[in-house]
Amino acid sequence: MHIPDGFIDLPTSIAFTVVSTAAVGVALKQAKNELSEKTAPLAGLTAVFIFAVQMLNFPVAAGTSGHLLGGALAAVLVGPWVATLALTIVLMLQALLFADGGLTALGLNVFNISILAVWIAYFIFLTLKKLLPKTKLFLIASSAVAALISVPVSAFGFWVQYAIGGNATFPLETVLTAMISTHILIGIGEAIITVLTISAIMASRSDLVFGWKNTRRKLVTN
Amino acid sequence: MNKSLKNFYLAFFFVALFLAGIISFYASSNPDGLEKVAEEIGFIDTAKDSAVANSPLSDYGVIGITNERLSVGISGVIGVVITAIVAFYLFKYLAKSKR
Numbered sequence: 001m002h003i004p005d006g007f008i009d010l011p012t013s014i015a016f017t018v019v020s021t022a023a024v025g026v027a028l029k030q031a032k033n034e035l036s037e038k039t040a041p042l043a044g045l046t047a048v049f050i051f052a053v054q055m056l057n058f059p060v061a062a063g064t065s066g067h068l069l070g071g072a073l074a075a076v077l078v079g080p081w082v083a084t085l086a087l088t089i090v091l092m093l094q095a096l097l098f099a100d101g102g103l104t105a106l107g108l109n110v111f112n113i114s115i116l117a118v119w120i121a122y123f124i125f126l127t128l129k130k131l132l133p134k135t136k137l138f139l140i141a142s143s144a145v146a147a148l149i150s151v152p153v154s155a156f157g158f159w160v161q162y163a164i165g166g167n168a169t170f171p172l173e174t175v176l177t178a179m180i181s182t183h184i185l186i187g188i189g190e191a192i193i194t195v196l197t198i199s200a201i202m203a204s205r206s207d208l209v210f211g212w213k214n215t216r217r218k219l220v221t222n
Numbered sequence: 223m224n225k226s227l228k229n230f231y232l233a234f235f236f237v238a239l240f241l242a243g244i245i246s247f248y249a250s251s252n253p254d255g256l257e258k259v260a261e262e263i264g265f266i267d268t269a270k271d272s273a274v275a276n277s278p279l280s281d282y283g284v285i286g287i288t289n290e291r292l293s294v295g296i297s298g299v300i301g302v303v304i305t306a307i308v309a310f311y312l313f314k315y316l317a318k319s320k321r
Contacts, residue, residue, distance in 0.1 A: 001254060001255060001256050002254075002256070003256065004269040004270065004272065005269070005270045005271070005272055005273075006268045006269045006270035007260070007265065007268055007269060028316070031313075031316050032316050032317070032319060032320040033320070035313060035316050035317040035320065036317055036320075037314075037317050037318070038223070038227070039317075040310075040313040040314050040316070040317040041223075041231045041310065041313075041314075042231070042234075043309065043313040044306060044309035044310035044312075044313050044314075045231060045234045045235060045238070045306075045309075046309075047305050047306075047308075047309035048235065048238045048302055048305045048306045048309060049234065049237070049238045049241075051238070051242070051301055051302060051305040052238040052239070052241040052242035052246075052298065052301075052302055053238075053241060055241070055242055055246040055249060055282060055294075055298055055301075056241060056245060056246060056248075056249045057249040057250040057251070057252070057254060058249075058250055059250045059252060060255070063252050063253070063258065064252055064253065064254070064255060064258040065249075065250035065251075065252040065253065065254050065255075066254055066255050067249075067254060082313070085312065085313075086309060089305065089308055089309050089312065090305060093301065093304060093305055093308065094301075095272070095274075096274060097274075097277065097279045097300075097301065097304065098277075098279050098280060098281065098282055098297070098301065099271075099272040099274045099275045099277060099280040099281055100281070100282070101272075102270070102272050103272055103273050103274065155255065155256070158256065162265075166265065166268075167265075167268040168263075168264065168265035168267075168268050170263045170264060170265055174263055175259070175263060175265075178259040178262065178263060179255070179256070179259055182255040182258065182259055183255050185255075186254075186255050201234075204230060205227070205230050208230075
């Protein structure tokens with residue numbers, strides 16, 4: 001899901017870089033409210049863990065693989081603003097050190113993964129949390145749904161960028177259908193990894209989990 | 223930080239280290255979703271090499287190490303350590319600057 005250089009033209013890449021930079025700037029301010037000295041290491045570990053698991057491509061369909069994006073996982077574990085920053089760190093290091101994702105495409109990738117995947121996942125998670133009983137089981141189930149949907153939504157972000165500034169001229173409908181159908185399959189893998197990770201952390205240290213703390217202390221702003 | 227919290231964080235870190243250092247070798251090398259779609263539809267040709275495509279860690283390998291297991295494993299460990307340094311300092315700084 002990391003866009004290489006060249007898929008999207010330069011003006012569009014620059015426009016998305018401006019938007020992404022502004023959003024990350026806001027996140028740098030807002031993230032402070034989600035962090036304490038107790039949970040700051042968890043935020044760092046979330047970035048580290050997502051970097052590691054993004055290396056683990058799993059097979060999805062014939063000749064295709066996918067890997068975790070981590071938007072839902074990070075948003076539930078450490079909160080959406082911190083998640084935005086954690087994913088941005090991962091994407092920057094991947095682009096700069098590992099040539100994974102283009103350099104001019106970094107703003108596009110930050111938009112699709114650090115912003116779109118994180119925030120749609122968080123919105124779905126919050127909505128489900130309000131509707132469902134406040135138990136650990138439902139928290140994990142809500143995270144799974146958020147993870148599943150966040151991947152095709154992130155793929156939709158790419159499609160929008162392709163529609164605005166794709167350097168190729170293949171029909172938009174063809175690209176949309178292929179992107180969404182492939183990424184729903186990858187979303188299933190995303191949901192499985194998210195459930196395994198959040199379950200393990202909920203079982204050992206649920207007190208650190210952002211999405212669960214808010215349940216207990218009723219800090220959710222409506 | 224109390225001992226049980228410290229142990230939890232250490233365990234979490236070592237899981238990440240293990241995944242990036244050892245398990246990464248077993249990852250699928252098939253093209254990912256976007257790459258596959260680009261190949262099938264045909265816009266893969268518009269991809270350009272990144273300006274850092276020849277960097278020492280490019281594509282999750284270490285330049286000069288031909289053993290693939292070692293190459294991907296070491297690049298994973300380096301990635302985990304660098305991500306940890308950057309992320310820990312940033313979040314620690316943000317947590318402290320709150321007051």
